[in-house]
Amino acid sequence: MTSPLTVSLDRQLSVALDAAVAGRGLSREAAICLLNPSAPLEPLLAAAGELRDRGKGKTVTYSRKVFLPLTNLCRDRCGYCTFRRDPGDPDGWIMTPEHVLSVVEEGARLGCTEALFSLGDAPEAVFPEARAMLQELGYRRTLEYLRAICALVLERSPLFPHANAGVMGEPDLRALKPVNASMGLMLESASPRLLEPEGPHHGAVTKHPRIRLRVIELAGQMRIPFTTGLLIGIGETPEERVDSLLAIRALHERYGHIQEVIIQNFRAKPTIPMHDHPEPTLEEMLRTTAVARLILGVSMNLQAPPNLTQDYGRLLEAGINDWGGVSPLTQDFINPEAPWPHLEDLRRVTERRGLVLRQRLPVYPEYILERTEFVPPDLAGRIRAAVDSEGLVPEPGNSKPTTDN
Secondary structure, three states: OOOHHHHHHHHHHHHHHHHHHOOOOOOHHHHHHHOOOOOOOHHHHHHHHHHHHHHHOOEEEEEEEEEEOOEOEOOOOOOOOOOOEOOOOOOOOEOOHHHHHHHHHHHHHOOOOEEEEEOOOOHHHOOHHHHHHHHHHOOOOHHHHHHHHHHHHHHHOOOEEEEEOOOOOHHHHHHHHHHOOEEEOOOEOOOHHHHOOOOOOOOOHHHOHHHHHHHHHHHHHOOOOEEEEEEEOOOOOHHHHHHHHHHHHHHHHHHOOEEEEEEEEOOOOOOOOOOOOOOOOHHHHHHHHHHHHHHHOOOOOEEOOHHHOOOHHHHHHHOOOEEEEEOOOOOOOOOOOOOOOOHHHHHHHHHHOOOEEEEEOOOOHHHHHOOHHHOOHHHHHHHHHOOOOOOOOOOOOOOOOOOOO
């Protein structure tokens, strides 16, 4: 028999969902309650799906990319990371310009439009060997080398760089902006508690949320289209998960620059310190993603990686409108055990739910067509020439891309 208290709580959550769907937002308290496994799931998913449809219609996007791990040397040591290496490791590297260009050229042949640069954070700050490797390439700092490589990709290929380069100050953001269509930094969590001993961020000097939120804020002040998001299941509480989303929302409301928010699930791997840590369940992913949609509203682009969830089509029920970067060429170097779905399978899964899959650039249509002040002036004409009237990559056989008048 259902208790009066349960009936009362369900009624309160129903009112909260109705308010969120009506555009009046979702309170912190209601969001935390909705993450509880005892809260009804289907009404939550229905509300998130309705908001997505209202704000984004029936289009679900993805970016066809090459994944370029410019260096896997890193000064941080996170409990869940299998990507980072020390300079002495046989599989530690800094990619050469020739290697980058060989990947980019093959990606262009396969229709890719994004060159995603993901790299360890400032290894030269702690490793003399990393400094020496950079000096051999003619640079003092990783971010200086990254800027030169992004410029080289623009010069020698049709792809657009998107740098996910770790913690950066204003000078580095300013230097990288002209050679990137967009940039990104995962917040992961706004909880400093995760830095404590035995926590996943203990030993990761750049993972303090204050530092990462400051980088995201600087990007807003500089009008850089920016990607951020949460890594869920690393030990954070429901309250901390909600507070992370609210922190992202507050920055976007102030600057309007957060082009997408990613909800990414932790994956256990045998070689990491957290190898025995439980992964988030599918229901956790659905709840968190749906709550993110309700908190962030109809206009935010909400993404969940399809290669990290077995039944990934269900994520569409939770209000996402983007699958993120999917590569027909390179692996996911952060989660190498999780291959990308084939693009035709991704299309089939999307269309099965009454939605349409479209390719986008690494900068979203609203920044190309409406918020043009966010697009680097030197890239504006080239970006406009690469999209159709909807700001998306033209479908084969469709009308020619738009060009500047």
